[in-house]
Amino acid sequence: MAATIRDVARVAGVGLGTVSRVINNSPLVSQATRQRVLDVIAELRYNPSQIARSFSLGKTLTVATIAPFFTRPSVVERLRGIEAALASGGYALVVFNVETPTRRDSCLRDVPRSQRADGLLIISLAPQPDEVLALQETGLPVVLIDAYADSLPGVTIDDVAGGALATEYLIALGHRRIGFIGDLIADEMSFNFTSSRHRLEGYQQALVAAGIPPRDEYQQHGLHGRYEARVLARDLLELPEPPTAIFAASDTQAMGVLEAARDLELAVPDQLSVIGFDDIDVAEYLGLTTIRQLLFESGERGVELLLKRMANPSAKLEREYLPIELIARGTTRRIAG
Amino acid sequence: MAATIRDVARVAGVGLGTVSRVINNSPLVSQATRQRVLDVIAELRYNPSQIARSFSLGKTLTVATIAPFFTRPSVVERLRGIEAALASGGYALVVFNVETPTRRDSCLRDVPRSQRADGLLIISLAPQPDEVLALQETGLPVVLIDAYADSLPGVTIDDVAGGALATEYLIALGHRRIGFIGDLIADEMSFNFTSSRHRLEGYQQALVAAGIPPRDEYQQHGLHGRYEARVLARDLLELPEPPTAIFAASDTQAMGVLEAARDLELAVPDQLSVIGFDDIDVAEYLGLTTIRQLLFESGERGVELLLKRMANPSAKLEREYLPIELIARGTTRRIAG
DNA sequence: TCTATAATTGGAACTGGTTCCAGTATAGCA
DNA sequence: TGCTATACTGGAACCAGTTCCAATTATAGA
CATH class of the missing domain: 3.40.50.2300 (Response regulator)
Structure with a gap:
């Protein structure tokens, strides 16, 4: 069906490794060879398979987010911050929406185990101690947003x-x-x-x-x-x-x-x-x-913490508190004592 | 690191295939063997790697969605319909948020090519004819929601x-x-x-x-x-x-x-x-x-169309129009002629 | 011209599942 | 008792990339 890296190598008359190096912009390829390979890639309309790439690298370049009721305006705004921060880091965002307790539990259990993602953000749901243990056991970096749990990093307000x-x-x-x-x-x-x-x-x-x-x-x-x-x-x-x-x-x-x-x-x-x-x-x-x-910033900061943790899983546990502020508008008023 | 299917096979004293069959609930395993394997799986805390699974199967069990300004209430509601329909079908949802024309173009170009997903939903963005061709060339099933393009299936209103x-x-x-x-x-x-x-x-x-x-x-x-x-x-x-x-x-x-x-x-x-x-x-x-x-239904129906198309890519092109309805409330009033 | 070093290059091994074919054990039956 | 159908089981081959080591070629220096 679709062309593979081996097809490209064969047609271009080069080795597998060379094609891989071209794809990944490695400097260890001569200009002439690179061009020849690029031509063949264009000719065969070759697209590297993300899955094979993920599999080989052991990374998915994906971050999962578990969010309850993700249509609530506050959650949406956090998600927007998450997406923005992830996209600028080249990560894709997988969203799991939780609207029932059953699904909450199954998401918390299965999403980390499925190894679909390199990191996990959990919004507004505080894992119970046993769930924290299970999370830690999977080794998947996790950051909580708008939730708190002992020994998990997070971004919250007071x-x-x-x-x-x-x-x-x-x-x-x-x-x-x-x-x-x-x-x-x-x-x-x-x-x-x-x-x-x-x-x-x-x-x-x-x-x-x-x-x-x-x-x-x-x-x-x-x-x-x-x-x-x-x-x-x-x-x-x-x-x-x-x-x-x-x-x-x-x-x-x-x-x-x-x-x-x-x-x-x-x-x-x-x-x-x-x-x-x-x-x-x-x-x-x-x-x-x-x-x-x-809200937006909570998503951004959550991603930053997560990426840091993904780069260095043993980094010390960071917990960040975002500021809150009273916005006085028209629905409140002084009353006679 | 993490246990693999081979570790399980070795410890349980069975073959690779047998473990795979147990994982996938194949009936071709004796009760006794199944139990033994399950015990070892629990003992080793083995989790099948989704990536490896995807790679081997050639499926990602994931659907990608490209949405402009996904915090707009109407888009959010469509996404909720999408997520609900996908979750019940066992698919995960990857969301790409588009807030600039540049990102629109790059998403439309790169997301289908990356083979991250088994299907693609595009919300509110109508691909241009050349983009439609490029999409079709990737062979990835695509369904439009709230958008129309020649020769692409879609769910819209009039x-x-x-x-x-x-x-x-x-x-x-x-x-x-x-x-x-x-x-x-x-x-x-x-x-x-x-x-x-x-x-x-x-x-x-x-x-x-x-x-x-x-x-x-x-x-x-x-x-x-x-x-x-x-x-x-x-x-x-x-x-x-x-x-x-x-x-x-x-x-x-x-x-x-x-x-x-x-x-x-x-x-x-x-x-x-x-x-x-x-x-x-x-x-x-x-x-x-x-x-x-x-809105919610547009997401649901979009997923249904997409799943149908994923199951049978050569199915005839379906285009669905959802009904609209005037909801008269308090901001309109008859005026004197 | 020869050698040391650097720049490229090729491809085997590896990632962790699934699948399928061949092989073994067991049961049923004449 | 032998034969066959059936129920299980084992593991090689495969998916499409990356990585790394060894091999080759080019370049610089003596």
Whole structure:
């Protein structure tokens, strides 16, 4: 079928090694020979087989990424950073999308073992200790993005501090009754998502530090989505003593809160302050106050760490924290004490 | 290093072929032998090398996708459909993101030649005739999604009809001065995007059919983005005789139009009707009237076509048109004749 | 002109699976 | 008991590159 390196060698009247050297731009070929080989390559329309190349080299020039719900805007933006950084390094990106706990487990187990990739990035999913061991056993370099595990390198933010930052801001605006809407606890358990949980921790810490006892009924959890957050927010806002501000663990969920306010004809920010998390693209459009994290950069930095680790697997474990920043926009407002 | 099939064979005291048969669940192995081999596999923590497997089989079990601006909501949704369909077929997905014309050309040229994948999906980029030839020469099965080229199979919608549908709706609501905002013509040329151009055609046809002469100053083009659309819309709305309705070639651009209306304190839909295209996730949130296309399904169907073509490369060329639908929401309104 | 050195070149061995053919063991049957 | 069909099993050959060592040729220097 397709021409192989041997065909090229035969037609050009040179050895196998010479063709290989031409393909790889080795300087150890004379100008004349190189040209002859190149001519034959063009004539036979020869394309080196990536697979054979990978096999021979023991490298795939590919990096795998496991991402939960890769259509979530925050995940997409991280992926974009990953792709950009990989492409500039000549690596291809294989994406595994995870939308069920079963698939989470099978991806975490099988992707590293399949040796399809030279490195692995895991977004937002924290491997359990036994999974970490299994990962390490495969010898595949791994970097976590937006997730943390002992003895694995990673790029994250301090979600607890982020949750506290959002909450402190609301407190500083005079709010005392502050609600929280975060991910479903069952999802947090089965996927081992940690960010919503940590943001909740920060929320609680900030309340306690301000002398405000956290109330259980102010803390709601639901599937990560606009609609679910809308329902939860409606519940919160219909409490006998409703919160005057709501901190949503993501901008997507904050959008649900805004919808709930609209449903109940509550003016934002006059009657309700809303703060989100992530600063995704539409947040600016909506004028949503939020905590900005550097999503694109998290992907880029993750790739840098990974490439470093691939070059030197025994390098010391690096863990990087990206900065977060409060972006005050129009959905939050000071209220009379 | 890692155990190979030969190690397993040696330790288990069986032949190479037997281990291979066990791995591949061939029935031609006795129960006792199978168990012994499985034990040794577990003991040595043996993982078959995907690369070697691919090499030997001549298949990569991978499908490549070339997508422009893969963070655009519409593209993401298509990718999700692709990933879902591929995962259920046991294929992995390699994503190539294209954000410059140079990269468009290099991807279209190099990805098929690299033989990294058993099939290729191309989203929203229409290959030129010479590129089609080059693609066909590689023998790699290709399917286009949201793009059209002679002699390549594909899944698309009828963008001309979509543009007409949107425009006819505005006309039916009594609008006569209807603006259009679409992609930059230079981008259309260099990436060979066609959908915005076709939607413009439909717009013009609908106007002509209704006896309304299209006006050049009502047709604006800019980089695909909210901000750019906002600027263009402001220009349109500040014309001496501004349009009473604007059709944006995508929901993202429609969002920019809404911002422009906000900037100029024009009430939507009372003073300005706005219609978008795609029905992306936020469209519902914004109450945006739009033309819905089945993005997720386009990815799924693209994969189905591709798998069919991979199984039988000489199958007849299939081209599938997905339905479109007008979703009337709150940004459009009838005006007094 | 001869030798030492450098510049090229050829091709065997190797990567780790799959496949297929030939060989062996076992069971069934006359 | 011998013969045959069937069930397993072993391993050479193969996939298409890379690498490295040995061989060859060219060049420089004496």
